[in-house]
């Protein structure tokens with residue numbers, strides 16, 4: 001160690017947790033947290049929910065209060081992008097010309113939204129949603145009575161459709177896949193989510209994509225691949241995300257699942273470089289392949305794990321990743337990873353769906369039923385008694 005300390009690039013969920021956890025664990029060398037956005041590190045999930053609805057303000061989204069960083073002696077550099085890394089000399093170059101030396105570099109640059117090849121993306125009234133500034137711009141354009149077309153019915157698309165509809169817009173949501181949240185949840189649960197949307201008047205158009213967004217300077221209509229045309233004042237494009245790796249081209253990092261390949265201690269194969277959050281593809285002990293997740297819970301846990309690895313402390317016990325979604329007042333939660341051929345066992349009320357392969361629980365999804373989610377978390381990867389799962393009164397604590 002040269003005394004250069006830790007440079008964390010990406011001042012958001014994983015990065016801020018890594019920086020603050022280093023100090024909590026007693027790390028005494030310099031800690032610098034570099035972020036491209038001008039805002040204090042904040043949490044994104046509410047951007048498509050309460051923040052877009054005008055119910056939550058930015059100060060409620062902060063990972064930690066402004067004072068937490070000076071109090072922890074974390075040197076916070078906001079509004080500046082890292083543009084290059086020299087991993088042999090252990091230096092990070094910033095867009096403002098500064099160079100930061102490091103003993104350990106934490107790559108926490110998260111995801112950027114995918115920009116699909118659709119004509120008209122640059123028209124006024126076309127939005128993407130990843131940052132608080134984008135959420136603010138969309139909120140300002142979302143006027144009750146307006147017509148909105150949401151392109152993509154993954155998690156963010158579904159939530160935006162639900163929020164805009166609740167705000168009084170007339171919403172259509174379009175996706176070439178057969179149903180909303182199809183990849184994340186599978187056909188049966190997709191049908192459940194479709195029901196929520198149609199109940200609230202959202203037109204969910206599945207099985208066709210968007211050919212073009214048209215208008216004179218501003219979006220006026222969306223032309224679908226099947227020839228249909230939807231009138232639009234606001235178009236929101238949410239077709240997925242990809243890890244932000246463009247500033248790492250000179251570091252000879254191994255990539256996996258689209259991200260930086262790391263071991264269970266978040267260490268890459270380049271000495272001194274760690275990765276955490278959306279950008280990291282983690283190979284857990286005993287896991288067949290690296291896995292990259294784009295979830296709040298994993299970004300927080302991995303940020304903290306990096307700090308433990310840097311300080312040389314034992315890793316916190318691994319946690320099962322899970323995510324949630326709020327739509328029309330429903331609280332959907334999902335943990336694990338299912339496959340298309342898994343058997344589905346459903347408890348209707350309170351709703352829980354269990355995905356089984358060879359009598360082993362692979363994944364669980366619940367609606368307004370945090371208790372079953374919490375209990376099932378401990379069962380994932382273990383053989384389970386199908387009859388107890390299917391019985392609405394069956395106690396999940398006795399199921400394994």
Ligand SMILES: Cc1cc2nc3c(=O)[nH]c(=O)nc-3n(C[C@H](O)[C@H](O)[C@H](O)COP(=O)(O)OP(=O)(O)OC[C@H]3O[C@@H](n4cnc5c(N)ncnc54)[C@H](O)[C@@H]3O)c2cc1C
Nearest residue numbers: 010012013014036044045082109110111277278294295296
């Ligand atoms: C609208 C929305 C809703 C979501 N809802 C949910 C939800 O309900 N549940 C859930 O589990 N997850 C949700 N997520 C996903 C969750 O927010 C992410 O998994 C999480 O933010 C990942 O954290 P991260 O720190 O890895 O990356 P990010 O939060 O993406 O942060 C990366 C940061 O790095 C910065 N950066 C990028 N490149 C550079 C560079 N070169 N130099 C300096 N800084 C850079 C970026 O500006 C950004 O601030 C949602 C995401 C979005 C966008």
